[in-house]
Amino acid sequence: xxxxxxxxxxxxxxxxxxxxxxxxxxxxxxxxxxxxxxxxxxxxxxxxxxxxxxxxxxxxxxxxxxxxxxxxxxxxxxxxxxxxxxxxxxxxxxxxxxxxxxxxxxxxxxxxxxxxxxxxxxxxxxxxxxxxxxxxxxxxxxxxxxxxxxxxxxxxxxxxxxxxxxxxxxxxxxxxxxxxxxxxxxxxxxxxxxxxxxxxxxxxxxxx
Amino acid sequence: xxxxxxxxxxxxxxxxxxxxxxxxxxxxxxxxxxxxxxxxxxxxxxxxxxxxxxxxxxxxxxxxxxxxxxxxxxxxxxxxxxxxxxxxxxxxxxxxxxxxxxxxxxxxxxxxxxxxxxxxxxxxxxxxxxxxxxxxxxxxxxxxxxxxxxxxxxxxxxxxxxxxxxxxxxxxxxxxxxxxxx
Numbered sequence: 001x002x003x004x005x006x007x008x009x010x011x012x013x014x015x016x017x018x019x020x021x022x023x024x025x026x027x028x029x030x031x032x033x034x035x036x037x038x039x040x041x042x043x044x045x046x047x048x049x050x051x052x053x054x055x056x057x058x059x060x061x062x063x064x065x066x067x068x069x070x071x072x073x074x075x076x077x078x079x080x081x082x083x084x085x086x087x088x089x090x091x092x093x094x095x096x097x098x099x100x101x102x103x104x105x106x107x108x109x110x111x112x113x114x115x116x117x118x119x120x121x122x123x124x125x126x127x128x129x130x131x132x133x134x135x136x137x138x139x140x141x142x143x144x145x146x147x148x149x150x151x152x153x154x155x156x157x158x159x160x161x162x163x164x165x166x167x168x169x170x171x172x173x174x175x176x177x178x179x180x181x182x183x184x185x186x187x188x189x190x191x192x193x194x195x196x197x198x199x200x201x202x203x204x205x206x207x208x
Numbered sequence: 209x210x211x212x213x214x215x216x217x218x219x220x221x222x223x224x225x226x227x228x229x230x231x232x233x234x235x236x237x238x239x240x241x242x243x244x245x246x247x248x249x250x251x252x253x254x255x256x257x258x259x260x261x262x263x264x265x266x267x268x269x270x271x272x273x274x275x276x277x278x279x280x281x282x283x284x285x286x287x288x289x290x291x292x293x294x295x296x297x298x299x300x301x302x303x304x305x306x307x308x309x310x311x312x313x314x315x316x317x318x319x320x321x322x323x324x325x326x327x328x329x330x331x332x333x334x335x336x337x338x339x340x341x342x343x344x345x346x347x348x349x350x351x352x353x354x355x356x357x358x359x360x361x362x363x364x365x366x367x368x369x370x371x372x373x374x375x376x377x378x379x380x381x382x383x384x385x386x387x388x389x390x
Contacts, residue, residue, distance in 0.1 A: 083282065150294070208273075
């Protein structure tokens with residue numbers, strides 16, 4: 001009992017006020033990888049928005065719309081998952097919704113024009129996703145570690161979704177492809193693969 | 209009226225009151241909060257690990273975690289769910305580190321799970337493989353810390369039925385773990 005009392009005295013002497021940098025420690029890594037991927041893509045790749053003259057705003061609006069919404073929802077989900085005792089079902093449903101929307105659009109595409117899956121630049125797209133997703137994933141892991149996630153697999157999965165969303169957001173302006181089928185195969189599947197890796201690695205990377 | 213002061217006035221839970229006062233700068237209140245948290249977590253752990261030296265080790269880990277992660281408790285939110293979520297997490301983590309898990313089967317009977325049974329395992333994923341009724345029974349009694357009577361009342365069944373569900377669930381969990389072992 002004496003040991004516990006001395007622990008309590010020691011902890012109490014540090015006070016209850018949380019460190020003021022708490023929010024920055026969460027948001028900082030997320031913003032840093034977002035900026036790193038966006039600036040990196042802009043410096044390395046050519047032809048941003050080149051396809052807009054041919055296809056208009058539609059394709060980039062869908063790609064950015066999906067990736068930015070997923071990015072925002074996954075950041076919020078990561079934050080909620082990092083707060084012990086908070087219900088997390090709603091945020092997990094939230095991160096699934098953008099996928100449902102795109103799959104619905106894919107269904108419409110299949111019914112109208114047929115699936116438009118192939119694209120000339122698929123190799124570059126996969127390369128961009130496979131390079132930038134892990135970078136952004138690492139940032140999300142750092143952010144999550146600043147909090148206290150208790151469901152490590154779920155938090156890892158959401159960190160993977162964030163990583164994939166950042167990669168897609170950064171690469172989308174350079175992508176000339178316009179099919180929703182292409183987006184499903186070369187963006188959504190890599191994002192889900194990153195999420196699966198996050199789910200598998202979560203317990204190792206996020207333990208505290 | 210700030211959110212914190214509002215909470216102080218309406219919450220009847222001593223944990224909430226002490227934490228609100230502590231965050232307003234009252235160090236004595238923070239010491240009282242920690243003492244109350246110690247009492248409640250010890251009671252929870254006693255049901256799960258028994259009253260031996262292991263309990264005190266886990267208790268210390270829980271208290272340190274509560275303090276280090278205190279920034280994850282939002283002002284205005286009840287302290288209880290946050291505190292028990294951290295305590296449960298540290299307990300499961302403690303079992304993982306030790307590579308051995310002893311889970312209390314019910315109020316009277318203990319079931320020692322073999323060495324390394326739950327090492328590296330995700331308890332939530334394991335529970336997902338059980339029938340929902342058994343998973344819920346284990347979740348309520350072993351993760352949320354309810355007694356068999358409380359859990360039985362919570363889902364509307366008798367104590368004996370509750371014990372049976374937990375018992376069958378634990379046996380099935382053990383089988384699943386054994387099947388997954390290379």
